[in-house]
Amino acid sequence: MTLTPVEPTIKSRPVYAPLEPRPGHLHLIIADGEGADAVTDMLAKTSDAGQLLASAHLMYCPGPNGTDLTERLRALGALQFFRAPTIPALLPRLKRVLVDAHMGSQFYLAGTEGLCGQAETAIMQTGFPASAIQKEHRGSTVRRVQCVHCKGITENVATDPFQCSHCGLSLFVRDHYSRRLAAFQGVNIDAEDPGDVPPSVVRFK
Amino acid sequence: MSLDFKPGAFNDFFREETFRGDFTYRNSPHNIRRFPFPFDRDDYMYAVNMEPHVPGRIGSVFEKTFDVDEHYVAEMIDRAKVLADDPLRCQSLPHMTLAGWDLLELIMESKARDYPEWFSLEKNGNRWRWINRPLGIDHSFTFLDEATLPYGPMEYITRQTQGDFTLQDEREGTLWMDAGIATSQADWSVDFDIGMSWHEWHAPVPLAHEMGIFDRALKFLLKLQHGAPVRRFNWTMTVNPLLDTAPETYPKWGPTKTSLTQENLGQKQHLRVELQTLYRLPRSNAIAFDIRCYLASFDELMTVPKWARRLHRVVRDIHPDLATYKGFIRNQPAMVEWLSKYDDGKPTSPGWWPEEA
Structure with missing residues (x-):
């Protein structure tokens, strides 16, 4: 499963690109469903995934189509790992973590448009620039x-x-x-x- | 609903009329001739068509910075009703308050200068006294102190000003619609669009992106200077003189599009013209966008022979994508049939002004 192709139909539609590892003090990784594959693909691109994971907070929930790759992500050994049953159950924790996130944090969003969009909204409300946020659309297109x-x-x-x-x-x-x-x-x-x-x-x- | 202003003054000029229910809105013969007919030739296609917003022909809608016409008081009553029904029609993100004060200052100074018999503004440092005689308002407040106004500054002044307004913040090389009020909009939603960038909020418009219209217009607007406002026209069609054609209430007014017959079309079908003006604001560096709506029924427009001929040709020949986007494709054949009776095939003179009497 690779990046979900999206027809470039409209100008207000979000742009999605494959996640790239970037240097940062804190790596906040938020994914649902098949977004887990985007996370492991991103980690495969760096020679020092261990260092990135040592300062990573990974939050995950199953996709709307039932895809649940929790155990694969849990096994990565991030500094903190959290599994929520749904997106609404994930968001309160994200918002609390954002209170303590400083400039220099990197945000990786992967999975459905609903997950990427809601996480991006929460991050942007705290004042982080759009340039700190990467999004990769995988899995369901609902x-x-x-x-x-x-x-x-x-x-x-x-x-x-x-x-x-x-x-x-x-x-x-x-x-x-x-x-x-x-x-x-x-x-x-x-x-x-x-x-x-x-x-x-x-x-x- | 109770009004927080007291209309009644100058009622020999300001019409008592409605934009809903019994739809008693009409243009006086004088007002028809100053209607901003938007077609300067016999066909229509998108264009950026910006020009400096400088004082224009005496008596025209361009004569003053903010045109106040015979519909002013009735429009403000209609706006108060819309906002009471749906407060989401007016929103301002927290960083836009200063731009709201900029807009308040621009409008108060312009109206007090251009219409001294109706509006006056006295300043004593930041202590200001604003008098709006047509609406019966006499209010002293402290400029830049929100606590001294009953609403935020943008909402306060636009509840007393015809036209929808948006305020654009400039950052990251584009414009962001971060505040707005819309109660006379042509089918777009403040609540949905607030916070969007220039290209995002124009996304649903057909053809124009591919023509490069929005790229060119943005480039132009980013260079907009304080004190040098610009203007352009837009237009669409509306059944009944309904100011508030909001997407929110589309299920309520949408069925009226099926009510047209050859007998009632001249009275019910209205050309809806937007006079759009843009101002760079001095403190916030934001851009204020004024979308002023003018409505005229087909019957009223037919009293000007040049417009009668031209409207028929424009509606008949328009690109179907534009007729669809503007929401009149289903009634286009009926409109053309009705209008054709007023087109004798004679040539029309260039420009949008009516023929001189």
Whole structure:
């Protein structure tokens, strides 16, 4: 499994590149699902993975498709390793760790767009520059989508259109991405012709 | 909902009208002739088309820095209603407060200078007294002290100013939309776009990226100087004189697009023109972007023969991607059919002004 190919469709879409090891005082590595492979690929590129891991805090949760590579990452022997069951369960710990992270820290995000986006938002809120954050998209392409009408966010959207998990409207996924919200925009598909909803197709897997 | 201002003064000029419900919004004959008709030729394609925002023809919407017209009071009442329904329409990230004060100063000084009968500003050091007679506001406050205003500075002054506003912070070689208020927007969301960079918030616009429009416009705007504002037009179509065509409420107003007939089209279909002006702000170095919306029904526009001929040709020949993005592709054939009756095929003179009477 390699970097998930993303069609360069829109300008607000995040750019993902393979993770590269960089010098730093603290290495915060956050991954879900197949993102674990991106982490081990990154470590294979440095001649001194042991030194990087000796100052690394690794946080991981299974992907939305069930991929769970916890044991592979735990076995790496990072200074600190944490396994969360889901992204929402991972974020409070990340936010606490960020309070003590100093300039010179390196951030490695790998896995689904939902994981990368939410972790990036938390990091940027603390004032770290975007240049300290690397992201690599691996695994599932399901999307995190904000309903523009009720503002609720539906996780792991696979089909287009889909039903908002908060207000129940049928939404199409607009190719418009907010880094602040770490979400794509969902817009009511039958607003002009209520009830006229085309059949859902699986667009994100 | 209760208003925190008291309209009523100068009501021989300011119209009492609505942009919702019974839609009593109309343009007076005088106001139709000063409508900023955006087409200077018989066809339309994107262009950066920026020009200096300097005082223009007497009586036109370019005469003053911030045009105040007969719809001012009614628009401010409509804005107060929208914000009461959805406070997320006005947001400012914490580092944008200074830019908000810059904007407040720019608007107060401009309006007091350009419309002394309606607005006045007295300064005693940082103690300022602002009088807005059409809205019945007489308020003393301390400049740069937020605690002396009932809202943040951007929200305070834009609740008294026609047009949506965004404030752009400049860093990393681009512009970031880090504050904004939108209650008369053409289908974009402040809540979703706030915090985005220039290219991110323009992402959904078709064709223009590939044409290099946004790269060129950004390059131009990064050089924008304090005291040398610029302006351009944008336009779209709206059914009913509905100012607040927000994506948030699209399920409520979307069905009106299916209500057009050849009989009601002239009254219901409106050309929606945005006069966009951009100002570099002095303290924050941010850029203020004013998106001022003007609405005119097709019936009103047909009273100017040159515009009648030209609107037909533009709507008929527009690129389908643009008609789709602007949201009128489903009604385009009906509009062309209706407009064709007002186009006698005669040539039109260059430029957007109506023919001289």
